[in-house]
Amino acid sequence: MKKEVIIICESIYHGNTIKLAKAIAFALDCEIVSPQEALLMDLSQYKIVGLGSGIYFTSHHPKIIEALNSLNSGQQAFIFSTHGSPFLGSYHDSIKEELVKRSISVIGEFSCKGFDCTGPFIIIKGGNKGRPNEKDEQKAIKFISRILPQYVKNLNDVPKGHFVHVNEDCIACGKCIVVCPMNVFAINDNKAKAVDELACTHCSLCLEACPNRAISIKHGFVDAIRIAKRHARKKSL
Numbered sequence: 001m002k003k004e005v006i007i008i009c010e011s012i013y014h015g016n017t018i019k020l021a022k023a024i025a026f027a028l029d030c031e032i033v034s035p036q037e038a039l040l041m042d043l044s045q046y047k048i049v050g051l052g053s054g055i056y057f058t059s060h061h062p063k064i065i066e067a068l069n070s071l072n073s074g075q076q077a078f079i080f081s082t083h084g085s086p087f088l089g090s091y092h093d094s095i096k097e098e099l100v101k102r103s104i105s106v107i108g109e110f111s112c113k114g115f116d117c118t119g120p121f122i123i124i125k126g127g128n129k130g131r132p133n134e135k136d137e138q139k140a141i142k143f144i145s146r147i148l149p150q151y152v153k154n155l156n157d158v159p160k161g162h163f164v165h166v167n168e169d170c171i172a173c174g175k176c177i178v179v180c181p182m183n184v185f186a187i188n189d190n191k192a193k194a195v196d197e198l199a200c201t202h203c204s205l206c207l208e209a210c211p212n213r214a215i216s217i218k219h220g221f222v223d224a225i226r227i228a229k230r231h232a233r234k235k236s237l
């Protein structure tokens with residue numbers, strides 16, 4: 001894991017913003033902590049801090065603002081959020097003001113729509129259904145690749161011919177083995193390994209379960225068709 005970037009995220013409503021945080025953390029190979037955890041940590045080793053939450057009453061969550069107290073002047077920050085309204089408008093202004101006060105420069109900001117049932121959205125049982133979606137996550141990764149290219153891992157580092165790859169960050173905790181319904185993984189030489197890649201359905205439960213984000217799955221259109229064909233005749237697990 002890179003030790004120069006960390007993400008602080010609060011996602012209290014529908015877990016919308018944590019989806020962006022996870023996508024960005026995957027690209028950066030960095031840790032995500034809550035504001036409470038951040039306040040208990042020494043963050044001086046980090047050059048860059050990502051700050052993300054939903055937008056609640058036109059600004060970031062107060063706990064994110066409070067967590068700014070754990071940062072030091074001279075550090076750099078990127079901001080991200082999800083919001084219910086069609087436009088971001090000035091929702092990032094208050095956090096930016098707080099950062100300026102602390103002499104922390106903002107190197108970039110990103111926001112997208114998030115599922116929201118507040119206010120008039122209740123009439124249609126929620127607005128921005130399914131957001132953030134995979135496209136939003138890809139946009140978040142593009143954003144971070146643009147502002148921090150030096151920290152973004154090679155997202156195409158899955159060896160050719162492999163659908164599922166476990167990298168050197170694996171700590172052999174076995175969570176992928178427990179969660180995988182298709183028994184794709186086994187521990188081999190103190191590392192998890194995809195021993196039955198062809199059984200993989202790309203359900204992505206392992207990606208969620210891996211505490212070190214050491215697993216990558218190649219999601220291509222052709223792979224998706226192959227998976228569908230491979231599992232077409234299955235009648236049960």
Ligand SMILES: Cc1cc2nc3c(=O)[nH]c(=O)nc-3n(C[C@H](O)[C@H](O)[C@H](O)COP(=O)(O)O)c2cc1C
Pocket residue numbers: 010011012013014015016017018053054055056057058059082083084085086113114115116117118
């Ligand atoms: C109490 C509350 C206040 C909100 N205020 C706003 C707002 O002022 N503007 C906006 O665009 N969305 C607002 N939203 C919608 C959230 O920003 C949106 O659903 C966001 O994706 C939630 O992120 P989360 O799931 O990570 O908490 C509000 C939601 C809640 C629950």
